[in-house]
Amino acid sequence: MITIDYLDSLFCKTPAEGRMLAFTMARKTIAAIQSDPEVRKELRPHYAKDTAQLIASSQVVAIEFQTIAMANNYWRDEK
Amino acid sequence: MITIDYLDSLFCKTPAEGRMLAFTMARKTIAAIQSDPEVRKELRPHYAKDTAQLIASSQVVAIEFQTIAMANNYWRDEK
Amino acid sequence: MITIDYLDSLFCKTPAEGRMLAFTMARKTIAAIQSDPEVRKELRPHYAKDTAQLIASSQVVAIEFQTIAMANNYWRDEK
Amino acid sequence: MITIDYLDSLFCKTPAEGRMLAFTMARKTIAAIQSDPEVRKELRPHYAKDTAQLIASSQVVAIEFQTIAMANNYWRDEK
Amino acid sequence: MITIDYLDSLFCKTPAEGRMLAFTMARKTIAAIQSDPEVRKELRPHYAKDTAQLIASSQVVAIEFQTIAMANNYWRDEK
Amino acid sequence: MITIDYLDSLFCKTPAEGRMLAFTMARKTIAAIQSDPEVRKELRPHYAKDTAQLIASSQVVAIEFQTIAMANNYWRDEK
Numbered sequence: 001m002i003t004i005d006y007l008d009s010l011f012c013k014t015p016a017e018g019r020m021l022a023f024t025m026a027r028k029t030i031a032a033i034q035s036d037p038e039v040r041k042e043l044r045p046h047y048a049k050d051t052a053q054l055i056a057s058s059q060v061v062a063i064e065f066q067t068i069a070m071a072n073n074y075w076r077d078e079k
Numbered sequence: 080m081i082t083i084d085y086l087d088s089l090f091c092k093t094p095a096e097g098r099m100l101a102f103t104m105a106r107k108t109i110a111a112i113q114s115d116p117e118v119r120k121e122l123r124p125h126y127a128k129d130t131a132q133l134i135a136s137s138q139v140v141a142i143e144f145q146t147i148a149m150a151n152n153y154w155r156d157e158k
Numbered sequence: 159m160i161t162i163d164y165l166d167s168l169f170c171k172t173p174a175e176g177r178m179l180a181f182t183m184a185r186k187t188i189a190a191i192q193s194d195p196e197v198r199k200e201l202r203p204h205y206a207k208d209t210a211q212l213i214a215s216s217q218v219v220a221i222e223f224q225t226i227a228m229a230n231n232y233w234r235d236e237k
Numbered sequence: 238m239i240t241i242d243y244l245d246s247l248f249c250k251t252p253a254e255g256r257m258l259a260f261t262m263a264r265k266t267i268a269a270i271q272s273d274p275e276v277r278k279e280l281r282p283h284y285a286k287d288t289a290q291l292i293a294s295s296q297v298v299a300i301e302f303q304t305i306a307m308a309n310n311y312w313r314d315e316k
Numbered sequence: 317m318i319t320i321d322y323l324d325s326l327f328c329k330t331p332a333e334g335r336m337l338a339f340t341m342a343r344k345t346i347a348a349i350q351s352d353p354e355v356r357k358e359l360r361p362h363y364a365k366d367t368a369q370l371i372a373s374s375q376v377v378a379i380e381f382q383t384i385a386m387a388n389n390y391w392r393d394e395k
Numbered sequence: 396m397i398t399i400d401y402l403d404s405l406f407c408k409t410p411a412e413g414r415m416l417a418f419t420m421a422r423k424t425i426a427a428i429q430s431d432p433e434v435r436k437e438l439r440p441h442y443a444k445d446t447a448q449l450i451a452s453s454q455v456v457a458i459e460f461q462t463i464a465m466a467n468n469y470w471r472d473e474k
Binding site: 270284287300301308 | 330331332333335336339364365367368370371372373374375377378379381382385386390391392
Protein backbone atom coordinates (compact mmCIF):
# COMPACT_ATOMS: atom_id res chain seq x y z
CA MET A 1 0.00 0.00 0.00
CA ILE A 2 1.37 3.36 -1.07
CA THR A 3 0.91 6.43 1.15
CA ILE A 4 1.17 9.88 -0.47
CA ASP A 5 1.94 12.34 2.35
CA TYR A 6 3.92 14.89 0.35
CA LEU A 7 1.37 16.15 -2.11
CA ASP A 8 -1.33 18.16 -0.35
CA SER A 9 -1.21 20.63 -3.20
CA LEU A 10 0.67 21.35 -6.42
CA PHE A 11 0.80 25.05 -5.59
CA CYS A 12 4.14 26.53 -4.60
CA LYS A 13 5.03 30.11 -3.81
CA THR A 14 8.11 30.26 -6.04
CA PRO A 15 9.73 28.36 -8.93
CA ALA A 16 12.47 27.25 -6.52
CA GLU A 17 9.85 25.80 -4.18
CA GLY A 18 8.25 24.11 -7.19
CA ARG A 19 11.58 22.62 -8.14
CA MET A 20 11.96 21.25 -4.61
CA LEU A 21 8.57 19.56 -4.93
CA ALA A 22 9.65 18.03 -8.25
CA PHE A 23 12.67 16.47 -6.50
CA THR A 24 10.46 15.21 -3.69
CA MET A 25 7.96 13.65 -6.10
CA ALA A 26 10.70 11.89 -8.07
CA ARG A 27 12.37 10.60 -4.90
CA LYS A 28 9.15 9.47 -3.22
CA THR A 29 8.08 7.54 -6.30
CA ILE A 30 11.24 5.47 -6.16
CA ALA A 31 10.65 4.96 -2.44
CA ALA A 32 7.08 3.80 -3.11
CA ILE A 33 8.21 1.16 -5.61
CA GLN A 34 11.23 0.02 -3.57
CA SER A 35 9.76 0.46 -0.11
CA ASP A 36 12.60 -1.11 1.86
CA PRO A 37 14.80 1.75 3.13
CA GLU A 38 17.74 -0.61 3.69
CA VAL A 39 17.65 -1.71 0.06
CA ARG A 40 17.40 1.91 -1.12
CA LYS A 41 20.45 2.82 0.96
CA GLU A 42 22.40 0.02 -0.69
CA LEU A 43 21.24 1.05 -4.15
CA ARG A 44 22.05 4.74 -3.87
CA PRO A 45 25.84 4.56 -4.44
CA HIS A 46 25.20 2.66 -7.66
CA TYR A 47 23.12 5.25 -9.42
CA ALA A 48 24.84 8.29 -7.92
CA LYS A 49 28.04 7.28 -9.72
CA ASP A 50 26.39 6.14 -12.91
CA THR A 51 26.03 9.13 -15.20
CA ALA A 52 23.38 7.46 -17.37
CA GLN A 53 21.20 7.04 -14.30
CA LEU A 54 21.89 10.56 -13.08
CA ILE A 55 20.72 11.84 -16.46
CA ALA A 56 17.63 9.61 -16.36
CA SER A 57 16.83 10.88 -12.87
CA SER A 58 17.16 14.47 -13.98
CA GLN A 59 14.68 13.74 -16.78
CA VAL A 60 12.10 12.57 -14.25
CA VAL A 61 12.62 15.77 -12.24
CA ALA A 62 12.16 17.79 -15.46
CA ILE A 63 8.83 16.08 -16.21
CA GLU A 64 7.50 16.47 -12.66
CA PHE A 65 8.56 20.13 -12.72
CA GLN A 66 6.75 20.70 -16.00
CA THR A 67 3.50 19.56 -14.36
CA ILE A 68 4.12 21.74 -11.28
CA ALA A 69 5.00 24.77 -13.42
CA MET A 70 1.77 24.34 -15.42
CA ALA A 71 -0.21 24.05 -12.17
CA ASN A 72 1.26 27.31 -10.93
CA ASN A 73 0.69 29.04 -14.25
CA TYR A 74 4.47 29.40 -14.42
CA TRP A 75 4.38 31.82 -11.49
CA ARG A 76 3.29 34.54 -13.92
CA ASP A 77 1.42 36.42 -11.23
CA GLU A 78 4.72 36.83 -9.39
CA LYS A 79 6.23 38.66 -12.32
CA MET B 80 -7.93 -9.28 -24.21
CA ILE B 81 -7.23 -6.35 -21.89
CA THR B 82 -9.80 -5.33 -19.26
CA ILE B 83 -9.62 -1.79 -17.87
CA ASP B 84 -11.45 -1.84 -14.52
CA TYR B 85 -9.48 0.91 -12.77
CA LEU B 86 -10.30 3.93 -14.87
CA ASP B 87 -13.92 4.93 -14.50
CA SER B 88 -12.82 8.53 -14.39
CA LEU B 89 -9.69 10.67 -14.39
CA PHE B 90 -11.16 12.92 -11.70
CA CYS B 91 -9.68 12.70 -8.23
CA LYS B 92 -10.52 14.71 -5.15
CA THR B 93 -6.92 15.57 -4.24
CA PRO B 94 -3.44 15.59 -5.79
CA ALA B 95 -2.52 12.67 -3.52
CA GLU B 96 -5.48 10.68 -4.85
CA GLY B 97 -4.38 11.62 -8.35
CA ARG B 98 -0.88 10.37 -7.62
CA MET B 99 -2.34 7.06 -6.42
CA LEU B 100 -4.19 6.72 -9.71
CA ALA B 101 -0.94 7.38 -11.60
CA PHE B 102 0.70 4.50 -9.74
CA THR B 103 -2.29 2.27 -10.46
CA MET B 104 -2.26 3.12 -14.18
CA ALA B 105 1.48 2.43 -14.47
CA ARG B 106 1.20 -0.87 -12.61
CA LYS B 107 -1.90 -2.08 -14.44
CA THR B 108 -0.30 -1.37 -17.81
CA ILE B 109 2.57 -3.68 -16.97
CA ALA B 110 0.05 -6.27 -15.79
CA ALA B 111 -1.87 -5.97 -19.06
CA ILE B 112 1.22 -6.63 -21.15
CA GLN B 113 2.56 -9.40 -18.90
CA SER B 114 -0.72 -10.92 -17.83
CA ASP B 115 0.65 -13.94 -15.97
CA PRO B 116 0.71 -13.05 -12.25
CA GLU B 117 3.24 -15.79 -11.53
CA VAL B 118 5.68 -14.35 -14.05
CA ARG B 119 5.15 -10.83 -12.67
CA LYS B 120 5.92 -12.09 -9.16
CA GLU B 121 9.17 -13.58 -10.41
CA LEU B 122 10.09 -10.42 -12.27
CA ARG B 123 9.46 -7.97 -9.44
CA PRO B 124 12.69 -8.56 -7.44
CA HIS B 125 14.70 -7.86 -10.59
CA TYR B 126 13.45 -4.38 -11.25
CA ALA B 127 12.97 -3.38 -7.61
CA LYS B 128 16.72 -3.70 -7.09
CA ASP B 129 17.74 -2.20 -10.41
CA THR B 130 17.99 1.54 -10.01
CA ALA B 131 17.82 2.19 -13.76
CA GLN B 132 14.45 0.43 -13.84
CA LEU B 133 13.22 2.17 -10.71
CA ILE B 134 14.02 5.49 -12.37
CA ALA B 135 12.30 4.40 -15.60
CA SER B 136 9.23 3.36 -13.61
CA SER B 137 9.12 6.69 -11.84
CA GLN B 138 9.16 8.41 -15.24
CA VAL B 139 6.05 6.49 -16.28
CA VAL B 140 4.31 7.56 -13.06
CA ALA B 141 5.33 11.17 -13.76
CA ILE B 142 3.79 11.06 -17.25
CA GLU B 143 0.55 9.43 -16.09
CA PHE B 144 0.32 11.98 -13.28
CA GLN B 145 0.78 14.85 -15.73
CA THR B 146 -2.30 13.65 -17.63
CA ILE B 147 -4.31 13.26 -14.42
CA ALA B 148 -3.23 16.69 -13.14
CA MET B 149 -4.33 18.29 -16.43
CA ALA B 150 -7.67 16.46 -16.24
CA ASN B 151 -8.25 17.84 -12.76
CA ASN B 152 -7.17 21.34 -13.76
CA TYR B 153 -4.34 20.91 -11.25
CA TRP B 154 -6.88 20.93 -8.40
CA ARG B 155 -7.01 24.71 -8.72
CA ASP B 156 -10.57 24.86 -7.42
CA GLU B 157 -9.33 23.32 -4.19
CA LYS B 158 -6.94 26.19 -3.60
CA MET C 159 3.38 0.48 -46.84
CA ILE C 160 1.67 1.06 -43.51
CA THR C 161 -2.13 0.75 -43.20
CA ILE C 162 -3.84 2.53 -40.30
CA ASP C 163 -7.19 0.81 -39.81
CA TYR C 164 -7.59 1.37 -36.07
CA LEU C 165 -7.80 5.12 -35.85
CA ASP C 166 -11.01 6.42 -37.37
CA SER C 167 -11.28 8.82 -34.49
CA LEU C 168 -9.57 9.78 -31.24
CA PHE C 169 -12.93 10.10 -29.51
CA CYS C 170 -13.84 7.47 -26.95
CA LYS C 171 -16.90 7.25 -24.74
CA THR C 172 -15.01 6.57 -21.52
CA PRO C 173 -11.50 6.80 -20.07
CA ALA C 174 -11.33 3.00 -20.08
CA GLU C 175 -12.16 2.94 -23.79
CA GLY C 176 -9.50 5.62 -24.30
CA ARG C 177 -6.99 3.47 -22.46
CA MET C 178 -7.84 0.54 -24.73
CA LEU C 179 -7.14 2.73 -27.76
CA ALA C 180 -3.77 3.72 -26.26
CA PHE C 181 -2.84 0.04 -26.00
CA THR C 182 -3.99 -0.56 -29.57
CA MET C 183 -1.98 2.37 -30.90
CA ALA C 184 1.18 1.26 -29.10
CA ARG C 185 0.78 -2.34 -30.29
CA LYS C 186 -0.07 -1.45 -33.89
CA THR C 187 2.95 0.84 -34.15
CA ILE C 188 5.25 -2.05 -33.28
CA ALA C 189 3.39 -4.19 -35.81
CA ALA C 190 3.85 -1.52 -38.50
CA ILE C 191 7.60 -1.38 -37.97
CA GLN C 192 8.05 -5.14 -37.64
CA SER C 193 5.38 -6.25 -40.06
CA ASP C 194 6.15 -9.98 -40.05
CA PRO C 195 3.70 -11.63 -37.61
CA GLU C 196 5.94 -14.68 -37.28
CA VAL C 197 8.87 -12.55 -36.15
CA ARG C 198 6.64 -10.65 -33.73
CA LYS C 199 5.46 -13.93 -32.21
CA GLU C 200 9.06 -14.98 -31.66
CA LEU C 201 9.96 -11.63 -30.15
CA ARG C 202 7.08 -11.41 -27.69
CA PRO C 203 8.44 -13.79 -24.99
CA HIS C 204 11.64 -11.75 -24.87
CA TYR C 205 10.10 -8.45 -23.95
CA ALA C 206 7.27 -9.83 -21.84
CA LYS C 207 9.85 -11.20 -19.39
CA ASP C 208 12.17 -8.23 -19.54
CA THR C 209 11.04 -5.71 -16.97
CA ALA C 210 12.99 -2.84 -18.57
CA GLN C 211 11.05 -3.40 -21.78
CA LEU C 212 7.74 -3.78 -19.96
CA ILE C 213 8.38 -0.41 -18.32
CA ALA C 214 9.35 1.15 -21.66
CA SER C 215 6.16 -0.23 -23.22
CA SER C 216 4.05 1.20 -20.44
CA GLN C 217 5.63 4.60 -21.10
CA VAL C 218 4.50 4.46 -24.72
CA VAL C 219 0.96 3.63 -23.58
CA ALA C 220 1.11 6.58 -21.14
CA ILE C 221 2.09 8.99 -23.93
CA GLU C 222 -0.56 7.72 -26.37
CA PHE C 223 -3.14 7.95 -23.58
CA GLN C 224 -2.16 11.55 -22.82
CA THR C 225 -2.97 12.48 -26.43
CA ILE C 226 -6.28 10.61 -26.32
CA ALA C 227 -7.23 12.16 -22.98
CA MET C 228 -6.53 15.66 -24.37
CA ALA C 229 -8.62 14.86 -27.47
CA ASN C 230 -11.53 13.86 -25.27
CA ASN C 231 -11.12 16.89 -23.03
CA TYR C 232 -10.41 14.41 -20.22
CA TRP C 233 -14.02 13.20 -20.39
CA ARG C 234 -15.03 16.27 -18.39
CA ASP C 235 -18.48 16.32 -19.91
CA GLU C 236 -19.08 12.89 -18.41
CA LYS C 237 -18.48 14.20 -14.93
CA MET D 238 22.61 19.54 -45.29
CA ILE D 239 19.17 18.26 -44.35
CA THR D 240 16.24 18.65 -46.77
CA ILE D 241 12.71 18.53 -45.35
CA ASP D 242 10.42 17.63 -48.24
CA TYR D 243 7.71 15.80 -46.29
CA LEU D 244 6.35 18.55 -44.08
CA ASP D 245 4.51 21.16 -46.11
CA SER D 246 1.87 21.23 -43.43
CA LEU D 247 0.92 19.57 -40.15
CA PHE D 248 -2.72 19.44 -41.21
CA CYS D 249 -4.19 16.05 -42.06
CA LYS D 250 -7.74 15.17 -43.01
CA THR D 251 -8.08 12.25 -40.60
CA PRO D 252 -6.38 10.79 -37.51
CA ALA D 253 -5.16 7.90 -39.68
CA GLU D 254 -3.53 10.32 -42.10
CA GLY D 255 -2.01 12.09 -39.09
CA ARG D 256 -0.64 8.80 -37.85
CA MET D 257 0.94 8.19 -41.25
CA LEU D 258 2.65 11.57 -41.04
CA ALA D 259 3.98 10.67 -37.57
CA PHE D 260 5.57 7.53 -39.04
CA THR D 261 7.04 9.55 -41.89
CA MET D 262 8.49 12.16 -39.56
CA ALA D 263 10.09 9.53 -37.32
CA ARG D 264 11.54 7.65 -40.30
CA LYS D 265 12.82 10.73 -42.11
CA THR D 266 14.57 11.98 -38.98
CA ILE D 267 16.58 8.78 -38.80
CA ALA D 268 17.34 9.13 -42.51
CA ALA D 269 18.52 12.72 -41.99
CA ILE D 270 20.97 11.71 -39.26
CA GLN D 271 22.18 8.56 -41.06
CA SER D 272 21.97 9.81 -44.60
CA ASP D 273 23.61 6.84 -46.32
CA PRO D 274 20.79 4.60 -47.63
CA GLU D 275 23.15 1.60 -47.85
CA VAL D 276 24.03 1.89 -44.17
CA ARG D 277 20.36 2.28 -43.24
CA LYS D 278 19.51 -0.89 -45.17
CA GLU D 279 22.18 -2.77 -43.23
CA LEU D 280 20.98 -1.38 -39.93
CA ARG D 281 17.31 -2.14 -40.38
CA PRO D 282 17.38 -5.90 -39.56
CA HIS D 283 19.09 -5.10 -36.27
CA TYR D 284 16.44 -2.88 -34.83
CA ALA D 285 13.46 -4.64 -36.39
CA LYS D 286 14.29 -7.73 -34.34
CA ASP D 287 15.26 -5.90 -31.18
CA THR D 288 12.14 -5.36 -29.10
CA ALA D 289 13.74 -2.62 -26.99
CA GLN D 290 14.38 -0.63 -30.16
CA LEU D 291 10.93 -1.35 -31.56
CA ILE D 292 9.45 0.03 -28.35
CA ALA D 293 11.75 3.08 -28.49
CA SER D 294 10.69 3.69 -32.10
CA SER D 295 7.03 3.48 -31.19
CA GLN D 296 7.63 6.12 -28.51
CA VAL D 297 9.01 8.52 -31.12
CA VAL D 298 5.92 7.92 -33.27
CA ALA D 299 3.72 8.60 -30.22
CA ILE D 300 5.44 11.95 -29.57
CA GLU D 301 5.29 13.07 -33.21
CA PHE D 302 1.62 12.06 -33.32
CA GLN D 303 0.87 14.09 -30.19
CA THR D 304 2.17 17.21 -31.96
CA ILE D 305 0.18 16.43 -35.11
CA ALA D 306 -2.99 15.73 -33.11
CA MET D 307 -2.64 19.07 -31.30
CA ALA D 308 -2.10 20.85 -34.64
CA ASN D 309 -5.30 19.34 -35.97
CA ASN D 310 -7.22 20.16 -32.81
CA TYR D 311 -7.66 16.39 -32.42
CA TRP D 312 -9.89 16.34 -35.49
CA ARG D 313 -12.73 17.63 -33.30
CA ASP D 314 -14.40 19.36 -36.22
CA GLU D 315 -14.76 15.96 -37.89
CA LYS D 316 -16.82 14.66 -34.99
CA MET E 317 30.56 28.83 -21.08
CA ILE E 318 27.79 28.01 -23.53
CA THR E 319 26.97 30.42 -26.37
CA ILE E 320 23.51 30.20 -27.96
CA ASP E 321 23.80 31.83 -31.39
CA TYR E 322 21.13 29.81 -33.20
CA LEU E 323 18.00 30.79 -31.33
CA ASP E 324 17.10 34.40 -31.97
CA SER E 325 13.50 33.34 -32.25
CA LEU E 326 11.30 30.25 -32.19
CA PHE E 327 9.25 31.59 -35.10
CA CYS E 328 9.65 29.89 -38.45
CA LYS E 329 7.82 30.56 -41.69
CA THR E 330 6.95 26.94 -42.43
CA PRO E 331 6.79 23.56 -40.67
CA ALA E 332 9.83 22.47 -42.71
CA GLU E 333 11.79 25.45 -41.45
CA GLY E 334 10.62 24.59 -37.92
CA ARG E 335 11.85 21.04 -38.39
CA MET E 336 15.24 22.37 -39.47
CA LEU E 337 15.42 24.42 -36.27
CA ALA E 338 14.58 21.30 -34.23
CA PHE E 339 17.54 19.50 -35.81
CA THR E 340 19.79 22.50 -35.13
CA MET E 341 18.71 22.70 -31.49
CA ALA E 342 19.31 18.98 -30.92
CA ARG E 343 22.73 19.12 -32.60
CA LYS E 344 23.87 22.30 -30.88
CA THR E 345 22.95 20.92 -27.47
CA ILE E 346 25.25 17.97 -27.98
CA ALA E 347 27.95 20.38 -29.16
CA ALA E 348 27.49 22.51 -26.04
CA ILE E 349 27.96 19.52 -23.73
CA GLN E 350 30.85 18.01 -25.71
CA SER E 351 32.47 21.20 -26.88
CA ASP E 352 35.58 19.69 -28.46
CA PRO E 353 34.91 19.41 -32.22
CA GLU E 354 37.65 16.78 -32.63
CA VAL E 355 36.01 14.52 -30.05
CA ARG E 356 32.60 15.02 -31.69
CA LYS E 357 34.05 14.02 -35.06
CA GLU E 358 35.40 10.83 -33.52
CA LEU E 359 32.12 10.06 -31.79
CA ARG E 360 29.87 10.57 -34.82
CA PRO E 361 30.52 7.23 -36.57
CA HIS E 362 29.58 5.41 -33.38
CA TYR E 363 26.10 6.75 -33.01
CA ALA E 364 25.32 7.02 -36.72
CA LYS E 365 25.60 3.24 -36.99
CA ASP E 366 23.90 2.45 -33.72
CA THR E 367 20.17 2.21 -34.32
CA ALA E 368 19.30 2.63 -30.63
CA GLN E 369 21.10 5.96 -30.64
CA LEU E 370 19.58 7.03 -33.94
CA ILE E 371 16.15 6.38 -32.43
CA ALA E 372 17.08 8.28 -29.27
CA SER E 373 18.29 11.21 -31.38
CA SER E 374 15.07 11.26 -33.35
CA GLN E 375 13.15 11.45 -30.07
CA VAL E 376 15.06 14.59 -29.08
CA VAL E 377 14.23 16.14 -32.47
CA ALA E 378 10.55 15.22 -31.93
CA ILE E 379 10.49 16.97 -28.54
CA GLU E 380 12.25 20.12 -29.80
CA PHE E 381 9.87 20.21 -32.77
CA GLN E 382 6.85 19.93 -30.47
CA THR E 383 7.98 23.11 -28.68
CA ILE E 384 8.61 24.92 -31.99
CA ALA E 385 5.25 23.82 -33.40
CA MET E 386 3.46 25.13 -30.30
CA ALA E 387 5.36 28.44 -30.57
CA ASN E 388 4.21 28.81 -34.17
CA ASN E 389 0.64 27.86 -33.31
CA TYR E 390 1.17 24.87 -35.61
CA TRP E 391 1.37 27.22 -38.60
CA ARG E 392 -2.43 27.43 -38.54
CA ASP E 393 -2.43 30.92 -40.03
CA GLU E 394 -0.70 29.48 -43.11
CA LYS E 395 -3.60 27.13 -43.76
CA MET F 396 19.23 19.05 1.59
CA ILE F 397 18.88 20.56 -1.88
CA THR F 398 19.29 24.32 -2.40
CA ILE F 399 17.75 25.89 -5.50
CA ASP F 400 19.56 29.19 -6.07
CA TYR F 401 19.25 29.35 -9.86
CA LEU F 402 15.52 29.60 -10.34
CA ASP F 403 14.19 32.92 -9.09
CA SER F 404 11.97 33.05 -12.13
CA LEU F 405 11.17 31.15 -15.31
CA PHE F 406 11.02 34.39 -17.28
CA CYS F 407 13.82 35.13 -19.71
CA LYS F 408 14.22 38.04 -22.09
CA THR F 409 15.05 35.95 -25.14
CA PRO F 410 14.85 32.35 -26.37
CA ALA F 411 18.64 32.15 -26.13
CA GLU F 412 18.49 33.18 -22.48
CA GLY F 413 15.76 30.60 -21.97
CA ARG F 414 17.96 27.95 -23.52
CA MET F 415 20.75 28.90 -21.13
CA LEU F 416 18.39 28.42 -18.20
CA ALA F 417 17.42 24.97 -19.55
CA PHE F 418 21.10 23.98 -19.53
CA THR F 419 21.50 25.33 -16.01
CA MET F 420 18.44 23.45 -14.75
CA ALA F 421 19.62 20.17 -16.28
CA ARG F 422 23.13 20.58 -14.89
CA LYS F 423 22.03 21.66 -11.42
CA THR F 424 19.70 18.69 -11.11
CA ILE F 425 22.59 16.30 -11.65
CA ALA F 426 24.61 18.29 -9.11
CA ALA F 427 21.78 18.05 -6.59
CA ILE F 428 21.59 14.26 -6.89
CA GLN F 429 25.37 13.74 -6.96
CA SER F 430 26.36 16.53 -4.63
CA ASP F 431 30.08 15.71 -4.36
CA PRO F 432 31.92 17.99 -6.84
CA GLU F 433 34.95 15.68 -6.86
CA VAL F 434 32.83 12.73 -7.95
CA ARG F 435 31.13 14.84 -10.62
CA LYS F 436 34.51 15.88 -11.98
CA GLU F 437 35.53 12.23 -12.24
CA LEU F 438 32.26 11.29 -13.91
CA ARG F 439 32.25 14.02 -16.56
CA PRO F 440 34.75 12.44 -19.00
CA HIS F 441 32.65 9.29 -19.06
CA TYR F 442 29.44 10.80 -20.29
CA ALA F 443 31.02 13.48 -22.47
CA LYS F 444 32.47 10.75 -24.67
CA ASP F 445 29.46 8.46 -24.58
CA THR F 446 27.12 9.47 -27.36
CA ALA F 447 24.12 7.67 -25.82
CA GLN F 448 24.51 9.80 -22.71
CA LEU F 449 25.07 12.99 -24.70
CA ILE F 450 21.80 12.30 -26.49
CA ALA F 451 20.02 11.55 -23.20
CA SER F 452 21.37 14.81 -21.74
CA SER F 453 20.15 16.77 -24.73
CA GLN F 454 16.68 15.27 -24.20
CA VAL F 455 16.61 16.62 -20.64
CA VAL F 456 17.59 20.08 -21.94
CA ALA F 457 14.78 19.82 -24.54
CA ILE F 458 12.19 19.04 -21.84
CA GLU F 459 13.35 21.83 -19.51
CA PHE F 460 13.34 24.24 -22.45
CA GLN F 461 9.78 23.25 -23.37
CA THR F 462 8.64 24.30 -19.89
CA ILE F 463 10.58 27.57 -20.07
CA ALA F 464 9.25 28.34 -23.55
CA MET F 465 5.66 27.77 -22.35
CA ALA F 466 6.29 30.04 -19.34
CA ASN F 467 7.50 32.81 -21.65
CA ASN F 468 4.60 32.31 -24.03
CA TYR F 469 7.24 31.39 -26.62
CA TRP F 470 8.51 34.98 -26.60
CA ARG F 471 5.58 35.91 -28.85
CA ASP F 472 5.48 39.45 -27.53
CA GLU F 473 9.03 39.93 -28.82
CA LYS F 474 7.95 39.16 -32.37
